[in-house]
Amino acid sequence: MKRHGSTGLQLTSSALVCALLIGVGAPATASARHHFRPGSAGVGDPWYPMEGNGGYDVEHYALDLTYDPASGRLDGVARITAVATQDLSRFDLDLQQLTVARVSVGGRAAAFRRDGQELVVTPRRGLPASSRFGVEVAYGGVPQPLGGDTPYGFVRTDDGMVTLSVQDGASTWFPCNDHPSDKARFTFTVRVPRGLDVVANGRRVGRSSHGSWTTHVWSERAPMATYLATVDVGRWQVRSGATPGGIPEYVAVDPALTRPDLMSHFWRTTAAVTDRWARSFGPYPFDSTGAIVVWASHDGVQIPFSAETQTRPVYSAADSDTIVAHELAHQWFGDSVGFARWNEVWLSEGFAMFATWYWDELNGRASAHDRARQIYQDHPEGDPFWSVPLTGPAQPTDEAGERIYFGGAMVLQMLREELGDATFFAVLRAWTQTYRHRTATTADFTATASRVSGRNLGGFFRTWLYSPARPALP
Structure with missing residues (x-):
């Protein structure tokens, strides 16, 4: 999310x-x-x-x-x-x-x-x-949202409700x-x-x-x-069919959102991203894809969020193709291949952020290579960013969040450059196939990368994944 x-x-x-x-x-x-x-x-x-x-x-x-x-x-x-x-x-x-x-x-x-x-x-x-x-x-009873000014869990809308089950929201x-x-x-x-x-x-x-x-x-x-479950009630505009690759697609848009091309935007983008990720990351892991696009507000102000709810992400005030690319990447990373502990959530968010960079690269924007190096340059030696471990930060702080999202994506881009595209994407496809509909750990991922590449990657992962210091660029 x-x-x-x-x-x-x-x-x-x-x-x-x-x-x-x-x-x-x-x-x-x-x-x-x-x-x-x-x-x-x-x-x-x-x-x-x-x-x-x-x-x-x-x-x-x-x-x-x-x-x-x-x-x-x-x-x-x-x-x-x-x-x-x-x-x-x-x-x-x-x-x-x-x-x-x-x-x-x-x-x-x-x-x-x-x-x-x-x-x-x-x-x-x-x-x-x-x-x-x-x-x-x-x-x-009458459920109440959690989170104060950024509500989640059970959230009432003008004509119904939306559920954002992240963290402990399902139990609302x-x-x-x-x-x-x-x-x-x-x-x-x-x-x-x-x-x-x-x-x-x-x-x-x-x-x-x-x-x-x-x-x-x-x-x-x-x-x-449970954090991926959603039930949403409203007066939806709906389109159903299939992506060009044959994956069933269902998109629901809240008519309170008056942008005239919103349905066609989410329909086209969802189809294009789903089919692209199926080629890059392996077969789509579920029996449908799509989007739920909702007007959700707090004190009259729209709540800006996107959430990787399984099969059908939920979006509010989020309509760029990179956001769609991020949330749909979660269908493979985080949803199908889940994580066993919250402090290993980089296996979800770091992978989805890398996918966002890769989507931009595929569409002629900044390359993942350049994005990774920009993150590296933004955090010099001694920056606390480097001391936050990807495999178990002590607390879910904003600083830990930056490390998990962007630091996790950087690790994957460095692994891509270490292995080359053919082997790197073979690793990702093996990962999504081996742990399809299961939960996995960082140790499982490093073992998968070594097995598929036929290389001992212990030194690479000690440097880029486990080290508490800023590594030297290759």
């Missing part, structure tokens, strides 16, 4: 309850064979220790949502299928602000309590390690294991007043109207981190 004008990271009616997915609990006689204990209330991420939860992995979120723009009220039932990674006596879900009406595990009512952002769930019986279980949470609108290390498939069933439309990740798989409400169903079949 890029917030324009800053180099810093942005890291920082009731619903009916249906029958639950299959749940597995330990039989009473099995308790002696298991050592049930609580899952942790956070994954211990170096930047955000309380994000996510331990003891289980989510396989699927089925979110059944009803939204009334007039009141701002959201009512939902979240049906979560997960697998226990330990013998679980209880577990946490991340959910902020909203009121929980009931929780069940395995089809049976479960005890629950709130502890800040944590929803602590205690099933009637322990959940054995490796067992698959279902959780159902009925909840509701659904209960989840809110950490990028836990990817899952998603189904969104969203009820809104008739006349409004819904756009989400993946592809539309259903739509029906009953009385004054219309239900829209979207499905994202590829695993997705």
Whole structure:
């Protein structure tokens, strides 16, 4: 994600309850064979220790949502299928602000309590390690955005809403294991007043109207981190079809944005960038591409942002082709190949920034070679920029953000010059294929580069990736 004008990271009616997915609990006689204990209330991420939860992995979120723009009220039932990674006596879900009406595990009512952002769930019986279980949470309220003057999470718009789930924004609108290390498939069933439309990740798989409400169903079949999930409600202008390369494309534009060529701009640019990156970085990893272009404001002022929501980035006050190139590069780097810890987010943002430079180079603007050297010259010996490690800065500060975005892109350009284009892009294609729909680490990337190039690149990476000092230019 890029917030324009800053180099810093942005890291920082009731619903009916249906029958639950299959749940597995330990039989009473099995308790002696298991050592049930609580899952942790956070994954211990170096930047955000309380994000996510331990003891289980989510396989699927089925979110059944009803939204009334007039009141701002959201009512939902979240049906979560997960697998226990330990013998679980209880577990946490991340959910902020909203009121929980009931929780069940395995089809049976479960005890629950709130502890800040944590929803602590205690099933009637322990959940054995490796067992698959279902959780159902009925909840509701009026979600509030996070972030103050630069809001994210659940953000109301003039005719609906947009969700920017970056960092901990997902937990403002659904209960989840809110950490990028836990990817899952998603189904969104969203009820809104008739006349409004819904756009989400993946592809539309259903739509029906009953009385004054219309239900829209979207499905994202590829695993997705919670921070990449989006559901957006409004009166969209829509175009659907396919890119010249045959990738399904869906673009939705908020009619409140009156620039007459906005739809054609995003349609053409999205198609061109997606097809180009498929040639450069490997096959497109999802079953659709596109854009959601929205008017989102705070105190009457449009919020400038773009976000790499999976399959379909969301843009507000962002219409340049380089921004589209950046967010669509994330479909390969950050979305399909995810990162396991927030402090390795250079694997997402550094790669997307390199792609932005490369896009400009392909279109006759400044070369990636020149851009990398400009960053190098802008930060002389002794500049704190060089002391911020790419592989785990202590805090997500603006200074760390500059190093992650631009320093990460510089490392990749130097690797490109070290290996030559043919080998360098072979490394990137191997990276996106090997870790497709998975999470990976910096060590995984350096190993991939050495394997594909057939070279020992330890010295290169010690110099450009791990060194706390300004390297000498080759």
